Amino acid sequence: MSRALTEEIPAGPALRLLRDGLRGSAPQLRRAAAWSLLEAAPAAAAGAVVATALDRGFLAGDAGVGLAWLALLVVLYTLRALAERAVFGPLAETVEPLRDVLVRRVVHGSLHHAVHRTRLVDAAGVSRLTTQCDGVRGITGALLRTARPLVVTLFAASAGLAALEPVLAAIVMPPLVLSVGLFLLVMRSLLRRRLALLLAEEGLAATGGEVLTAGRDITALGAEERAQAEVAGAADAALRASVTVAWGEALRLPVLLLGGYLPMVALLLAGPSLVGQGTVTGGAMVGAVVYLTSYLIPALRMMTGTVAGYWCQMRVLLARLALATAVPSPPAAEPTAAAAPPDGHGLEVRELTFRYGPHADPVLRELDLRIPEGGHLAIVGPSGVGKSTLAGLLSGLERPGGGRVLLGGRPVTDLPEALRCRLVALVPQEAYVFPGTLRENLGYLVPGAEDARLERSVAAVGAQALVHRLGGLDAELADPAGELSGGERQLIALARVHASPALVVVLDEATSQLDMGAEALAERAFAERPGTLVVVAHRLSTAVRARRVLLLDGDRPVSGTHAELLGASPSYAALVGHWNAGAAQEPTVSRTGPAGRTADPAHA
Numbered sequence: 001m002s003r004a005l006t007e008e009i010p011a012g013p014a015l016r017l018l019r020d021g022l023r024g025s026a027p028q029l030r031r032a033a034a035w036s037l038l039e040a041a042p043a044a045a046a047g048a049v050v051a052t053a054l055d056r057g058f059l060a061g062d063a064g065v066g067l068a069w070l071a072l073l074v075v076l077y078t079l080r081a082l083a084e085r086a087v088f089g090p091l092a093e094t095v096e097p098l099r100d101v102l103v104r105r106v107v108h109g110s111l112h113h114a115v116h117r118t119r120l121v122d123a124a125g126v127s128r129l130t131t132q133c134d135g136v137r138g139i140t141g142a143l144l145r146t147a148r149p150l151v152v153t154l155f156a157a158s159a160g161l162a163a164l165e166p167v168l169a170a171i172v173m174p175p176l177v178l179s180v181g182l183f184l185l186v187m188r189s190l191l192r193r194r195l196a197l198l199l200a201e202e203g204l205a206a207t208g209g210e211v212l213t214a215g216r217d218i219t220a221l222g223a224e225e226r227a228q229a230e231v232a233g234a235a236d237a238a239l240r241a242s243v244t245v246a247w248g249e250a251l252r253l254p255v256l257l258l259g260g261y262l263p264m265v266a267l268l269l270a271g272p273s274l275v276g277q278g279t280v281t282g283g284a285m286v287g288a289v290v291y292l293t294s295y296l297i298p299a300l301r302m303m304t305g306t307v308a309g310y311w312c313q314m315r316v317l318l319a320r321l322a323l324a325t326a327v328p329s330p331p332a333a334e335p336t337a338a339a340a341p342p343d344g345h346g347l348e349v350r351e352l353t354f355r356y357g358p359h360a361d362p363v364l365r366e367l368d369l370r371i372p373e374g375g376h377l378a379i380v381g382p383s384g385v386g387k388s389t390l391a392g393l394l395s396g397l398e399r400p401g402g403g404r405v406l407l408g409g410r411p412v413t414d415l416p417e418a419l420r421c422r423l424v425a426l427v428p429q430e431a432y433v434f435p436g437t438l439r440e441n442l443g444y445l446v447p448g449a450e451d452a453r454l455e456r457s458v459a460a461v462g463a464q465a466l467v468h469r470l471g472g473l474d475a476e477l478a479d480p481a482g483e484l485s486g487g488e489r490q491l492i493a494l495a496r497v498h499a500s501p502a503l504v505v506v507l508d509e510a511t512s513q514l515d516m517g518a519e520a521l522a523e524r525a526f527a528e529r530p531g532t533l534v535v536v537a538h539r540l541s542t543a544v545r546a547r548r549v550l551l552l553d554g555d556r557p558v559s560g561t562h563a564e565l566l567g568a569s570p571s572y573a574a575l576v577g578h579w580n581a582g583a584a585q586e587p588t589v590s591r592t593g594p595a596g597r598t599a600d601p602a603h604a
């Protein structure tokens with residue numbers, strides 16, 4: 001087995017994931033263990049009961065006594081059936097929370113990778129992972145149903161045999177203990193071989209699937225031989241892995257022979273002379289055989305077969321989940337730097353460079369920009385030039401590839417996340433309104449806020465009519481995406497951020513679905529709110545209202561007031577011309593905007 005393969009299925013994270021998933025289920029597992037003791041009653045007593053039934057009943061010529069003792073077995077098996085039934089409750093209460101923990105990990109990990117773009121996350125991948133969570137739940141349930149009674153049976157039958165006749169236990173136990181030890185030793189290699197087979201089979205299925213779906217392309221490119229070689233290679237690998245597993249499985253035989261059949265032969269060889277000498281009774285001999293054949297040998301067979309198989313599948317699934325959901329632990333912050341709050345809420349961008357992939361062209365290249373505390377900047381530029389990217393960088397959601405983004409003199413991405421989320425709010429174009437009451441939605445960034453504060457923000461951004469129509473702050477939004485228009489959702493998101501304590505607000509086309517009047521009102525509300533405001537402009541009027549405008553235009557970003565840029569930048573003038581042409585469809589844009597606020601070139 002290759003080293004790479006073993007590394008692909010690390011045990012540590014898989015076992016940690018299982019431990020985390022079972023952490024809250026200790027009481028349920030204790031309850032299941034308690035029922036297991038009752039379940040073990042027949043395994044502990046069967047040999048002794050049979051021995052007594054023989055010695056005192058059937059062999060002593062009193063069949064009634066023998067039958068009475070055998071009736072005790074019926075009682076014990078009935079108790080075991082009741083215990084088996086009762087154990088399902090705690091088992092369900094164990095495996096369901098385990099599944100929930102795993103699904104939460106999947107969601108958390110997927111969101112983390114999607115947000116930080118550290119891994120490609122698609123719906124099919126997430127759904128595959130949640131199916132694997134179900135797999136772990138099922139196998140854990142199966143393991144708890146099989147491995148738990150198996151262990152209990154091994155101990156109970158051994159103890160029963162020792163109590164029945166120590167001489168016979170001395171014959172049976174040493175090879176049995178040796179075989180269990182041997183199995184635990186070979187289990188590791190068996191597990192590795194089964195894991196290798198599973199991976200090889202998956203590899204074969206994946207290669208075969210790819211070749212089948214790309215059949216036309218393969219024919220068009222004349223790549224039949226190569227495709228055939230790839231499938232044949234994967235099939236060979238699966239075949240080799242199967243042979244290795246078969247050899248590994250063969251190890252079960254010596255384990256069974258040593259632990260099960262060798263004691264049986266020893267009992268049969270030693271039995272007649274022991275019985276003849278009167279060292280043991282005939283009933284005890286039969287009782288020992290009952291322990292061995294009815295409990296110990298089946299338990300050994302189960303341990304080396306079914307349980308090992310379940311455990312192997314479980315390890316694979318858990319390892320997959322652990323790898324897929326692992327998120328890097330946040331870098332340790334410098335203690336003093338992390339503690340220092342930013343000095344004010346002005347933004348400064350120094351030689352900022354950003355690209356989405358290591359080999360992609362930079363979206364932003366060595367950009368310099370200053371937005372003083374309380375400043376109001378509009379970002380404009382053609383589609384795809386990097387406006388939203390810059391908005392994400394200013395908010396600290398993206399980490400610069402080169403250069404720095406400083407908030408109050410401190411790199412914005414270095415701020416403790418809770419502080420950054422309190423200080424900076426980004427409102428994207430796609431407003432998110434979640435199912436819940438309007439109050440919960442509006443107060444999401446200020447938990448426990450008084451209604452008056454929320455209502456002030458609602459009024460400021462012009463959402464009163466909407467809130468009134470929905471039925472006030474208590475109104476329940478069951479399906480916001482279905483029952484609210486895009487513009488209405490934007491109004492709620494705007495009011496939510498307006499009510500928040502954020503000192504830096506970045507609106508990324510956050511008013512794009514409002515009409516011009518509503519947009520002007522909302523922007524004025526934010527301009528009048530204390531703090532620094534950055535608006536990615538959807539319309540010319542936004543740029544006109546801002547104190548300063550940044551035009552992103554390829555490698556030559558320029559900034560100034562609207563009037564300055566109109567005179568100095570042909571690109572800006574062209575953009576304005578283009579906007580004006582588009583605005584002819586909409587109500588006229590005045591120089592001061594509907595809110596009557598004149599752009600002030602004197603303030604940056």
Ligand SMILES: Nc1ncnc2c1ncn2[C@@H]1O[C@H](COP(=O)(O)OP(=O)(O)OP(=O)(O)O)[C@@H](O)[C@H]1O
Pocket residue numbers: 356363381382383384385386387388389390
């Ligand atoms: N997650 C991403 N991965 C790779 N490339 C991206 C990603 N997001 C954006 N880009 C690319 O980066 C460039 C800038 O995108 P951005 O969304 O910042 O532009 P924009 O100016 O806001 O565009 P628009 O006005 O159309 O919203 C575009 O070429 C875009 O395709």
